[in-house]
Amino acid sequence: MGWIFIVVIAAFFVWKIIPSKGVRTITTKELKNILNDQEKVFVDVRTPAEFKARNIRQFKNIPLGSSFDKLPKDKEIVVICQSGMRSNNACKQLKKIGFEHVTNVRGGMSAWN
Template sequence: METWILIALIVGFLAWRLKPTKGVQSITTAQLKHVLNDKDKVFIDVRTPAEYKGRNIPQFKNIPLGSGFHQLPKDKEIVVICQSGMRSSQACKQLKKLGYERVTNVRGGMSAY
């Protein structure tokens, strides 16, 4: 009986962690290709510098997760990418907490690009 409670708690925790953040948009990599030259958007890649150097999209500026988000303009939409979508989702949550209104996560990240 106690095992079921533990399993339910773990499932609940995972569902809560994976739940999209309120107010964060999500786009596919196919949709991203259509907006890459939009001057009203700021594109950031939250992977490590080594990952970014290995393969990147030129429009994206490398700002590793947990650093330098305060320097981003608040009057533009922030589009965030990482390798798989997990770190960019975390970055989007951080940006929302910092008061950024328009935040978009790229689903699947560079793996899907």
């Protein structure tokens, strides 16, 4: 019976980290090459305290759970968090509300140097 519980927990975590259909994933190395692209909107979904402690200048802080309604739907939205899990969640939400060009930064700020 215990193995069923382990399988369910493992499936839950795999489901949480698998990118949504239509969400592009990039590395922090790839992010460095696009940071000055005016056709992209950069969103950091960490808490305000996390953002204040360390951030990338081009990113706007919109914590996960906030409204994404004011973001332009005609631009690519690039999302980052601390590890990539919250940003993946945010990307799923953005796709659900009609954003077509959504990109998640794999590894998040933990991978940024």
